[in-house]
Amino acid sequence: MRPVVIASCLLLLAPITDSWWASGSAVILDPRMVCKKNRRGRGRLAQICRNETGLLKEISRGVTLGATECAHQFRHRRWNCTTQRRSMRKILMRDTRETGFVNAITAAGVAFAITRACTAGSLLECSCEKGIPKSRRGRQPILPPSPVPTDRWQWGGCSDNVRFGLKKSREFMDSRYRKRSDIKTLIKLHNHNAGRLAIKNNMKVECKCHGVSGSCTLRTCWWRMPTFREVGDILRDRFEGAAKVIASNDGDNFLPESTSIKPPGKKDIIYSEESPDFCNPNIKTGSLGTQGRQCNITSAGTDSxxxxxxxxxxxxxxxxxxxxxxxxxxxxxxxxxxxxxxxxxxxxxx
Missing domain, CATH: 3.30.2460.20 (Wnt (Wingless and Int-1), C-terminal domain)
Structure with missing residues (x-):
């Protein structure tokens, strides 16, 4: 696992304060470094650090998964989600739509990796869901087309335990910020949740036919996560339509910057600062510039x-x-x- 990739996104796991940044970047290299500062504390984060070491490995995999997907989604843009540590640190200290995407895709990556580990049986703390998934009880699922017409089906197999993955992602990534209500924290927590909802809201039903000679007299169905590429595509679309917000008068909420803009929903990415143009190197903003980047002379898109x-x-x-x-x-x-x-x-x- 490349430390530089983990370093880039685990910045999300530490409070954004001047004193913290001045203390150096060692804490961002690995979730275990985050745990060294919290192991003796109280709360769910400290409990995870003390008692759930297997979970920390999946969290690291999830962070790497998010960073890799971020680089894929932005590979043809001026800002290409670089894993250059100093640049990413500056990006995450601000509150632009790029910051929002990184927060969302990392929270999604952590939830996805933990859920996948549950299904694979590689975590002691969880397993897949057998029978009727708790999240679907009382709700009629949309079934995929059957190769042979049949109305008979039942829950079976091994459904992805996404509830556990979402819960652990919240506990590890959000718990340190719950007592704060400044605008940056509100936006961070909102974008974390938007990333997780990109998984939760796009779960699919997969089925297998049973019957003599392919008659498909009965289908067994289970609940499955979307691929992480699909999650990345969804969040990239949210990035394109990200909403700029401002702090409300009560200090505990945010509002759209303009009254003519529709208030963002839970699944939308939000931000409060305009992005730099990323055309030229700028130490303050973390922009590396685009000099030397390969472009496409035949394209009319962002890579033109x-x-x-x-x-x-x-x-x-x-x-x-x-x-x-x-x-x-x-x-x-x-x-x-x-x-x-x-x-x-x-x-x-x-």
Whole structure:
């Protein structure tokens, strides 16, 4: 597991105060470092740190999962969710929509990894849900199409225990902030929950047919999480429509910045600060700039040379690459290929 990836997102697990940042970044390298500061304390976070070491491993996997998905979703944008530690730290000290996405995808990653571990039976604290999932009792599920028409089905198999994953994600990521009500904390907790809801609200039913000669006289169905790529796609869409908010007069809530904007729902990503343009390096904002980034001259999207290079122009070069070619099947059973050199034009931002 790469420490730099964990470092980037575990910033979310520590209070954002000037004194904390001045104390150094050692605490963000691993959840166990967070636990060293909380093991002797009280509350659920301290209990997890003392008694649930297996859970900490899944939390680390979840943080890495979130960081990897963030890099995938933003790979063609000016801000590409870099794992460069100093840059990410500056991003997370602010309250932009990028910060909101990182908070959401990390909380989702932790919940997803824990739930997956429950289903796999690799955590002592939990297991999959057998029979009727508690979250679906009294509610008629939407079943996938059956290969053979049938109305007979029953809950069975091993449903994902998403309730446990969501609960543990809340306990580990939110408990340190529950007693605070400043606008940054309210937004952080909201975006954590939005990330988890991207899993909870998009659970699916999977079924298996039973019967003689594929007759499918009965279907056994279970409850399954969406893939994490689907979760990332959902949260990227939430990022695109993120709502800017301000603190309310009571100090315990937030409001849309403009009265003409619809109040954000629980599943929406929110923020309170405008993002930098990320065109040029800036130590204060954490922007690394886009100089040297490869762009796409034929694209009209965020990876176009016009957009990615911030209209500074681009340099074009020819690179030589290798690929397999002239492949032949040799009986039996081998495929033999030659190595060919091909030239490719690339564009990089000035």
């Amino acid at each position: 040379c016009d957009q990615l290079c911030c209209r500074r122009g681009y340099a074009q070069a020819t690179v030589k690459e290798t690929e397999n070619c002239k492949c032949e099947f040799k009986w039996c059973c081998e495929v033999l290929c030659k190595t060919c050199y091909v030239k490719r034009e690339i564009q990089t931002c000035k």
